[in-house]
Every structure is written in C-alpha cells, then in structure tokens.
Amino acid sequence: MTRELFDTAIIGGGAAGLSAALVLARSRRSVVILDGGAPRNAPAAHMHGFLSRDGFPPSRLLEIGREEIASYGARLVPQPVAAASGDAEAGFVLTTVEGEEIAARRIILATGVEDVLPAIPGAREAWGRFLLHCPYCHGYEVRDRPLAVFGGVPGAVKHALLLRQWSSDLTYLANGSPVEEEDAQLLRARDIRIYEGRIVELLLDGERFVGVRLESGEAVPVEAVFLRPESRPRTELVAALGGTVDAAGFAQLDASGRTSVPGVWVTGNLVDPRAQVITAAGHANAVAMDVNADLVEDDVRGELLASRRAESRTA
Ligand SMILES: Cc1cc2nc3c(=O)[nH]c(=O)nc-3n(C[C@H](O)[C@H](O)[C@H](O)COP(=O)(O)OP(=O)(O)OC[C@H]3O[C@@H](n4cnc5c(N)ncnc54)[C@H](O)[C@@H]3O)c2cc1C
The missing domain is CATH 3.50.50.60 (FAD/NAD(P)-binding domain)
Incomplete structure (x- = not known):
C-alpha cells in the first residue's frame, strides 16, 4: 500500500502548531499534526493577555483549536515524534514513539521549550x-x-x-x-x-x-x-535533519522561520521563548503562509516539468 504523502506535517500541537494547521488546512493543504500533549503552560489554570480569551483555561483554547482544525480535515496524531529523516525533494518521514510513520512534503516544528526549574x-x-x-x-x-x-x-x-x-x-x-x-x-x-x-x-x-x-x-x-528559568528549545529533530542549531539549542532561521534545511520551518516558543500564546500563534500563522507559498512554487515546478515531458513525448 502506498503511504499517504501529506503536504505538511506539524510537530507540536500547542498554540503555534494548531495555528499553523488552521491556516494550511484552510489553504486546502493536507495537514497532519503530531503532538506530545504537554504544552508549556499546562500547569497554569488560566491564560492571560490573549485578546478576547483573557482568563481562559489554556487547555480549553487548545481543545477549540483541535476542533477547528479537524473541521477542515486536518489529522491529529496524539504521539510524540521520535525520529525524522528525508528531505524536501524526496519527502520527509517522521516516526512516532509508537513506530507510526508519517510522510510529508514540508515540516513545521512547533515543539516549544522546556523550562529548567x-x-x-x-x-x-x-x-x-x-x-x-x-x-x-x-x-x-x-x-x-x-x-x-x-x-x-x-x-x-x-x-x-x-x-x-x-x-x-x-x-x-x-x-x-x-x-x-x-x-x-x-x-x-x-x-x-x-x-x-x-x-x-x-x-x-x-x-x-x-x-x-x-x-x-x-x-x-x-x-x-x-523566576526567569533557562528555556531549552526542543530542536533535536531540526538537528537530526541536518539543520544548524546554536550552542543554546536554537535553530538557525530566516525572517520567515525557515531553518537551514530546505522544507523545514520552526515557530512558536521554539523561535522565541518569551513569546506569549497570542504571539506564538501569530508567528505560526505567518509561517504557515510561507509554507503554503513554497508548496505552490513546488506544485508549479512539478506541473511545468510534467507538461514539458508530455510535450517532448508528443513532439
Ligand atoms: C507556567 C506558564 C504559564 C504561562 N501563562 C501564559 C499566559 O497566561 N498567557 C500567555 O500568553 N502565555 C503564557 N505562557 C506562555 C505559553 O505557554 C507559550 O506562549 C505557549 O505555550 C507557546 O506555544 P507553543 O505552541 O510554541 O509551545 P507549547 O504550547 O509548549 O506546545 C508545544 C507542543 O509540542 C509538543 N511536543 C514537544 N516535543 C514533541 C515531539 N517530539 N513530537 C510531538 N510533539 C512534541 C508538546 O507536547 C506540546 O504539546 C505561560 C508559560 C508558562 C510556563
């Protein structure tokens, strides 16, 4: 059986990952989110500073987000990703802790940070x-x-x-x-x-x-x-894909959140540990648009190549 190739796999289903999934699913992209289910603000009873959602339980925001992305057909796999391989040309393969393999053309990492107490x-x-x-x-x-x-x-x-x-x-x-x-x-x-x-x-x-x-x-x-704890970014998978990560663990990236690995983006607290929920979600929204634009370019390149091949066959 041929494995489904998702347009985008998002690793991490916190505010950033879900926000990116919403934009991509609404762009009619096939999206899968793989999530370990441990968002950074889980110990807090209330989330503040998010316009129109001030004082919301953080878990409720994510619950609504999951419902929204599901309504556009995005798939949620509630398992952490243990390994990543491949590239943008051949496609990436993510392996979950339970051994499930997911293939995708593009990857967004929204795995957040670990606060060292x-x-x-x-x-x-x-x-x-x-x-x-x-x-x-x-x-x-x-x-x-x-x-x-x-x-x-x-x-x-x-x-x-x-x-x-x-x-x-x-x-x-x-x-x-x-x-x-x-x-x-x-x-x-x-x-x-x-x-x-x-x-x-x-x-x-x-x-x-x-x-x-x-x-x-x-x-x-x-x-x-x-306390201002040390925040350790979870960028192991960026490094596993050959991406450049600095001494503190932050991935090298451009203004659009693209890492040094073509086809791999980072967003949310992984980019800025100080980002609040609204900021993390906002960054991810912009990253998703960049990913979609990249996929459009890839689609056009593919179609062009296919039509040239067809022309040369009929010539
Ligand atoms: C105690 C506390 C209280 C806070 N209160 C507020 C507040 O009131 N208002 C506010 O705006 N901000 C608050 N924040 C900040 C807020 O937590 C972050 O802005 C927000 O969580 C960032 O979202 P994110 O999606 O980048 O990361 P996260 O929410 O941390 O989500 C990352 C997700 O990735 C998953 N993950 C990690 N590794 C893997 C893997 N290998 N495979 C699959 N999934 C993986 C995790 O399980 C998690 O679900 C608080 C932070 C803390 C620590």
Whole structure:
C-alpha cells in the first residue's frame, strides 16, 4: 500500500502548531499534526493577555483549536515524534514513539521549550501556580501582594525591576550570588528588599503558598515567587535533519522561520521563548503562509516539468 504523502506535517500541537494547521488546512493543504500533549503552560489554570480569551483555561483554547482544525480535515496524531529523516525533494518521514510513520512534503516544528526549574523542594509543585515566570501572564493576578524574585540567574535584577510595576512589596532573593553594588542601588532605589542567602525550599501548605526558606533557616513570607528559568528549545529533530542549531539549542532561521534545511520551518516558543500564546500563534500563522507559498512554487515546478515531458513525448 502506498503511504499517504501529506503536504505538511506539524510537530507540536500547542498554540503555534494548531495555528499553523488552521491556516494550511484552510489553504486546502493536507495537514497532519503530531503532538506530545504537554504544552508549556499546562500547569497554569488560566491564560492571560490573549485578546478576547483573557482568563481562559489554556487547555480549553487548545481543545477549540483541535476542533477547528479537524473541521477542515486536518489529522491529529496524539504521539510524540521520535525520529525524522528525508528531505524536501524526496519527502520527509517522521516516526512516532509508537513506530507510526508519517510522510510529508514540508515540516513545521512547533515543539516549544522546556523550562529548567531549580532543583529544590517545592519548585515543581509551585510551578505555574506560585512559582511564576511571566509578569505579563500572571502579574496582575498577584498585584500588590508580597512577592519575591528568584535571583542569581541571568536577567534576575531586571526581572525584579520589571515586577515592581505590579507590586511595591517586593523582595529580591539573591540565592547566594553576589549582588553588584550598581544592581543593589537600582533595587534599593525602587524599595526592593534584598536577601542574600541561598534558597533551599519553596514552602507550600496544601494549596497555599507560604514563602521561601533560606539556608539560614529563615522563612521569607511571600505569596508568589517570579523566576526567569533557562528555556531549552526542543530542536533535536531540526538537528537530526541536518539543520544548524546554536550552542543554546536554537535553530538557525530566516525572517520567515525557515531553518537551514530546505522544507523545514520552526515557530512558536521554539523561535522565541518569551513569546506569549497570542504571539506564538501569530508567528505560526505567518509561517504557515510561507509554507503554503513554497508548496505552490513546488506544485508549479512539478506541473511545468510534467507538461514539458508530455510535450517532448508528443513532439
Ligand atoms: C507556567 C506558564 C504559564 C504561562 N501563562 C501564559 C499566559 O497566561 N498567557 C500567555 O500568553 N502565555 C503564557 N505562557 C506562555 C505559553 O505557554 C507559550 O506562549 C505557549 O505555550 C507557546 O506555544 P507553543 O505552541 O510554541 O509551545 P507549547 O504550547 O509548549 O506546545 C508545544 C507542543 O509540542 C509538543 N511536543 C514537544 N516535543 C514533541 C515531539 N517530539 N513530537 C510531538 N510533539 C512534541 C508538546 O507536547 C506540546 O504539546 C505561560 C508559560 C508558562 C510556563
């Protein structure tokens, strides 16, 4: 039996992947989405900052997205992709963890990032609820409350100065890293308290966040902690296809999201870990149009070649 060759396979069915699928399916392209089912914002109960969907449960947005793409005939395979091979000329082949093989002319990767959390008790349980990363996503919900910023990571002081916009009751936890005098002056100028000690635990009492324990044993009572985690892009499959990936794991790409591998695009948080849901979906919308334009060119090339061959046979 001949295997179906999809016009596009999209790896990752979060906001970006689904948005790309919608545009392509509405462009009358055959589309398959392969998804591991673990979107980045899954731990959060509400999604904010998405015009007309502010406060929506993130899972509900994706549920609606899946219904929309299905209504245009896109296929969803709820399995992570384990391997990728091939090229734009011969077609790509994706193999899922369960061994299913999917063939496609073009690939969009929307596999998102992995947030690396501090290896301390309470961090995983608090993530997305009391340990937060994005003031634009959750700052308003904890406005004017006693808050802290998890320091000692790149950009932490800047993060604290930003967060001060939402609460004047703010503590900078240096987590055992020295605070440069210049930074200390900036923090003090905004009335942000500084604690130097190493953070050893995030304290939860059932469903309540109580604060942060320092190495000295002291507990700092705050209602939420903001952290800028390292975000690791899931670009293994770009590398597997021969694409260039930098030391931090980000794929080399052009302004349209095309990687160095012809026929392979990246979008969403994979391109910009700071992108919110609306931004990730918007980027993917534009990427999908670029993919469709590329497929149109490919279709025209193919037809032209076929008609020239037919002419030479009849000549
Ligand atoms: C705790 C938290 C709260 C947030 N709150 C907000 C908010 O309120 N508002 C807002 O706008 N933004 C919020 N964000 C940001 C938001 O999560 C991202 O903007 C959004 O998830 C990016 O969408 P994406 O499609 O690029 O990636 P994701 O949503 O992460 O989707 C990636 C998908 O790819 C799948 N995948 C990964 N590898 C594979 C593979 N090999 N094969 C198949 N599938 C794979 C994953 O399982 C996942 O389903 C929050 C982030 C976090 C961490």
